[in-house]
Amino acid sequence: MLRYIAKRLLHMIPMLILISIVSFAIIQLPPGSYLHTKMAELRASGDQISMDQIEALRIHYSLDQPAHIQYINWIKGIITEGNFGFSFEWNRPVKHLIWERLALSLVVSVSSLLLSWVVAFPIAIYSALKKHTFADYFLTFVGFLGLSTPNFMLALILMYVSSVYFGFSVGGLFSPAYLMAPWSLAKVIDLLKHLWVPMVVIGTSGTAGLIRVLRNNLLDELGKPYVVAARSKGIGIARLTFKYPVRIALIPFISTVGWQLPQMISGEAVTATVLSLPTAAPLLLGALRSQDMYLAGSFLLLLSSLTMIGTLISDILLVLVDPRIRYE
Amino acid sequence: MKVGVLMDKMDQDHILEVQDLTVKFLMDEGTVHAVNGVSFVVPAGKSVGIVGESGCGKTVSSYSITQLLPKSARLTGRILFRERDGQVTNITNLTPDGKEMRRIRGKEIAMIFQEPMSSLSPVHTICNQLSEAMLQFQGMTKRQARTRAVELLQLVGIPYAERRVDEYPFQLSGGMRQRVMIAMALSRNPRVLIADEPTTALDVTLQAQVLRLIQDMQNEFNLSLVLITHDLGVVAHMVDHVCIMYMGQIVESGPVKEIYDDPKHPYTKGLMNSIPKLRGRRGERVVPISGSVPSAYAVQTGCPFCERCPERSKRCTQGIPQRVKIGSEHYVCCHLYQSGKEEQDVINA
């Protein structure tokens, strides 16, 4: 078990290196850079002091060096001192900007993931056990509808409905009073009050996918000989269904965490913009627009690392639930 | 037929009687007539073999006895079972997964399946699966059940049972898994054992061992055995009685020796000829039965075997032959033996 995890962790290292290279390459793609644009502006206005500052930044971050040197410097900073570079637009080190936003992104994504599991699980089992009934078709249709509705549409509809019919506006993760306040119990409670809207919006599309996966798995398993064998032992249907086919259908279900998490983070990125959530995506979008390279690159790198961690967790869970992998 | 008059009565010596069983499957493509009026009996402590080729309805018949058929199956006829106190239960009256049926499956009639590979859950330990019925029906504690599970594994000849009991099915070989399945059947202290092609999925070398084991267990636990197989050779030294099935009907039945020495039905004769004989004469050939089984969707108007029958005549296509008694316990369904006295003895056999 431990050896397996160690092996998986080792496997992650080359992947992480590749991801960091791709992240860095992508933010280098657009012509020009934030500092170039800024310098041009300042030159036009003749502000010598700011220009000197920027020149200093340029030399400090070796932006006049070739790309691979810049990359190595960036990575060196991250590994040795957790320094993700400097956000030129915000005029602050990246590490002061990203962590809280990433944490909130993670909170929103993971809670959406949990919600989609809690909803999908009973529906899928019900749907599989009652296959080809009206309820099954209805649930399948609703699932497809969820799958076909873009997240932002759902967010917009939810916003519209709640302000027209319930007279309050949804959006954000905090009430204005807590927006800038330091973390406290009251702020956490306030967060939970706001969290359900993005959870519902982001969770819906994932739920539909999960229902389909689990329902199909379970239908496969229900037809397997071991179910008949268990029935022949005199075990009650409900009991054996949960002990055998449901348990076994869960195995591929668990491996969906691997792709669920990136999907949730993606969904969160769009939803965050509509609902103006203070998470990673809006800041990333701004950074990409203004070519604030270190900020954008760090977000890309860290969001993808989250995905890798998600895959790792799903692999470990898989080992726990499937003895066939454990004894390989 | 007079079957309807005999309400739930059966011979004192019999533990199981199947009377005029028909099973239909309602499918999208049409109705499949899998079993058409099958009757046979199992005397207590004896063994009965049901022989036929794939798709003849022998597995469906055996699944009917414990009501394990899928929901699309429609069943008529009667399946009578003698309880320990002498009472007779008509199994077809029980709800398939109701309490009574589960009691019978859990304590009285146990089954062994064709595929030991997939009949065990891959993610539960052998101990877990083996002790399940004991925990539920015999009120054992987990520790007692475990001890008993180890005993049973030793009994069916699994080495290092103490260690094996905590392993998973995929860690065992096919033969070992079938032994586990047998142990699982025995864990319920059943009175009837239904073995549905227990050796089909196994290597030839293992087949004999597993059959021997089933036979030993039958003697040891005084079981009544129903052995389903497509292999006449297997049946020969395992059972007392044989029923030959074709297209959902029993075409011939009788004591094993009589069937072997003097087969009456052309299909049985064909089956006999298609067995390779170890001590056959030089140059003697295995003769296959020509043609193959017709579609199960078709509704029969004549003898189901007539298209492939080497001895067919005109009347064969004009009516389904009735069962005729030709020996003390030997019955056959064939127009060759119908001399206008069909009604003679169609009730019990």
Next chain:
Amino acid sequence: MDPNLVPQPELIDEPEVLQDAEARVFYATQWRLMWWKFRKHKVAMVAFAVIVVMYLGAIFAPLLAPYRADERHRGFVYVPPQKVRFRDEHGFSLRPFVYPLEQEIDMQTMQRKFIEDPTTRIPIHFFVRGSSYKLFGLFETNIHLFGADGGKVFLFGTDDLGRDMFSRILYGAQISMSIGLVGVFLSLLLGLFFGGISGYYGGAIDNVIQRIIEVLRSFPTIPLWMALSAALPPDLSPIGVYMGITIILSLIGWTALGRQVRGKVLAIKNEDFVIAARLSGTSEPRIIVSHLIPSFMSHIIASLTLAIPQMILAETSLSFLGIGLRPPVVSWGVMLQKAQNVNTLMMAPWLLIPGLFVVIYVLAFNFLGDGLRDAADPYGN
């Protein structure tokens, strides 16, 4: 389950006793079988019809739309969808009509409002002359399917610039519904190429391609798309942006397909018919193209059908965020950008109508793909 339990007619058929119906099954080609199976899927058939109708609508957009996409109607900003009527207190009329609109200021909210004037009818005529256009870029004409005589008709209302939503949705369909097809086609080429060589040659090539796929897949798609489309030069022409976005979508979209192709190739490459081809001296690329690809094409088509909705959802999301297609290109996502603000939405909820079309289109493709996938699986029930 046990094959004995439910007798399977296909398995026990024998050519000489085949019934007519059975003989048809026996000799039918793979595509025939697929079509028969697909036909049984009522929902998928309906979905297919919906898709065909939608594409016809997009192709004939200039004819069906009463106005041009960029035509602004002065004094008709944020007009709500108009009701087409056949009867009012003056009685029934076979010719549909709408009421003219009058602008009013609501004294309480100080917002402009349109109210219908039920005293006059504006009849709707068919095949009327309006602004001219070239159908299929070939035939110059000015016939429109319908139009209001002496007034305006806005079936789905108008937007902030007084443009007819109905016409814009039709024109937007041309862009939105083609980007999915083009994107999926590019993904198909990439997926077949990389998946094919990965599965066929194996070894180091396979390893490298698999790692690339793994890396691409571990990026959450929307942030990655965001980053890539931010890299498109801002002075790119609308067509350039369209192509750029399509390429970006397919750059990531091919990975799923590539994996699938690889799996299929791995499974098939050791089948007898492939080995036979190799023994008879057929060249490797020829084996891939003429033996391997046809044998799993039906599966690929089903997956493609399911990939198209992903593309349009992506385009819509990107355009909605303002980093995809940009005006003056009209796509459903670009139109939805106007609905980003809740206050606007409260005033003009009909701005969400393009979203409804996105949902219908995606839903139809999902159902169609589901039906095709079932039909393509020879071992399904």
